[in-house]
């Protein structure tokens with residue numbers, strides 16, 4: 157009984173149990189009816205025809221084509237994560253700095269970028285970059301830089317939350333040893349904060365993979381773009397997008413599980429104070 | 442025995458493989474103060490909570506005022522309103538003021554008018570000594586004040602009995618007495634009370650009877666003097682030697 | 687300068703569409719999300735399973751793919767809406783999963799003692815819900831819902847790629863027409879987005895303070 161809220165519901169008496177059983181039966185029957193209706197509709201409209209589905213098993217070129225897209229998706233996501241981590245640490249630490257000249261611009265950049273749609277960043281690089289520098293930015297970099305900027309800002313906040321939730325004693329002990337602010341940050345606070353952040357960073361990879369699907373708008377051949385081309389060619393949009401959707405779901409579920417697993421393990425090994433840092437760093441998309 | 446406000450007959454409860462309550466039999470008569478003592482994990486809270494059906498039981502009978510505890514619905518709600526409960530963690534409603542905490546039950550359950558409930562609530566808050574805190578929120582009160590507010594909330598339901606589950610265990614030592622004094626006063630006024638507590642001084646002074654539990658069983662049941670000066674079982678003796686040190 | 691003023695007024699009109707899309711999907715996802723959350727905590731197992739499957743699937747799918755499936759997939763089975771309605775559907779399906787998870791977490795974060803205390807004074811199930819659970823859940827839910835809706839506001843830009851003439855789509859068109867003031871057009875668009883996002887942030891902070899006032 158994981159989801160049933162012992163919270164909300166009293167332990168059921170005989171009447172409540174009867175109602176639960178009747179409710180379950182009704183819900184089950186409705187689900188079956190809905191599923192049957194969907195199948196009838198799909199068959200009616202010829203959407204279950206073998207010709208629409210079989211290419212995904214038999215057509216090797218198609219499979220390669222989509223796998224290429226998957227590779228590009230993962231590539232862009234991982235490179236962006238790496239760069240966003242660097243940018244995020246820089247901005248996050250900058251925002252924690254006690255010097256106003258450092259702290260204020262970092263805060264401004266973070267707030268500004270977080271208020272912008274990723275797509276706008278991407279279009280900016282796509283449309284404005286060639287005008288300013290008279291060269292086209294490769295599609296890969298258009299996607300990666302846009303994702304880096306946005307996620308760098310998000311990671312900056314994760315870093316800041318991570319450092320701020322470390323026990324105060326850590327910082328005081330380091331300062332008392334005679335370490336400078338910079339040394340304290342680099343040698344004591346950041347390494348700990350990054351360790352706590354690991355699960356959040358993996359969740360952020362899920363966000364990156366999802367956002368990289370905007371690449372089709374700027375001509376980057378990631379999975380969604382490849383799906384679009386394939387769907388046009390095969391004239392089977394429903395099938396193609398569903399199958400590609402499943403691929404994304406599998407990939408992202410795997411990453412979410414990994415993030416949860418590491419988070420749980422940390423919860424056991426690190427103190428409670430540390431674990432709370434993750435609460436402050438949930439992704440919002 | 443129509444006289445007993447609370448009665449348990451052959452009550453058993455399991456948590457999975459754990460036999461948490463074993464053949465529990467006991468009665469609390471009107472006006473009686475019964476203290477339940479015993480080591481941690483012996484089933485005191487569980488027993489207390491079954492009376493309000495916050496925990497279900499697997500066999501046996503629980504009666505309140507001679508009426509078998511209903512399994513669900515309005516009947517259960519009504520019976521719960523007649524037996525108030527005071528928790529270790531106070532459990533005041535955090536989004537309501539102290540006054541609203543006390544009036545919620547009278548207005549929504551007893552269907553009193555707002556003005557009437559308010560007037561009575563202020564009376565109860567005065568009785569527990571925090572009339573001046575009525576418009577504050579729980580988080581603004583000390584633990585002792587919160588627990589007294591919780592007692593006022595219980596009293597406002599005009600219950601036939603009040604169950605206390607370690608009402609002073611979560612309090613800083615200096616606040617224990619203010620709560621015990623309120624409870625002592627209630628006992629003097631003839632309130633029927635079932636009190637789980639480690640406060641042996643309170644048990645000695647106020648209780649009519651002490652029930653000693655261990656490993657889900659009632660091991661000993663005696664008037665306080667007899668229990669404290671001459672415990673019959675080794676387990677009770679052992680427990681007392683630890684707690685009275 | 688005049689050129690830019692003209693562009694900005696066109697842009698502002700496009701932002702009205704963005705806001706329409708945002709507000710309508712926000713309201714719909716709130717309704718769907720709360721219903722889903724209610725099903726998710728209900729004592730009827732098939733309802734719980736259905737919602738957790740829905741949430742798991744959709745949350746792990748890129749919004750872009752949700753758009754592709756609704757805009758290009760649904761017409762294949764005879765469902766034909768306007769682009770705006772399709773966008774509304776896609777955004778709602780996606781955002782509702784976040785609302786559902788937030789509301790469920792808000793309910794489950796209420797300490798059990800609060801609910802036991804409510805039961806033990808004789809409140810019925812509906813009363814416990816109305817006087818204790820919901821008022822407390824609303825408070826813990828406002829801040830995360832704010833992030834969800836601000837994300838929705840930004841996500842609505844994806845509708846530009848699916849036939850809706852909202853801000854980004856209009857911006858792209860104008861960039862093609864007014865090729866000498868590209869940076870200004872994009873800068874203005876960015877400024878309006880950031881200003882609106884900040885405004886929403888403020889509005890939610892105000893709402894949060896209202897919700898928290900009793901503390």
Ligand SMILES: Nc1ncnc2c1ncn2[C@@H]1O[C@H](COP(=O)(O)OP(=O)(O)O)[C@@H](O)[C@H]1O
Pocket residue numbers: 456459461479480481482483484485486487488
């Ligand atoms: N909800 C529960 N699920 C499983 N075991 C429980 C639960 N509540 C209590 N227990 C177990 O039942 C036993 C009695 O607990 P409790 O009544 O709280 O003891 P006491 O109040 O005397 O300290 C303990 O072993 C405890 O771990």
Ligand SMILES: [Mg+2]
Pocket residue numbers: 485486487607
């Ligand atoms: Mg206990």
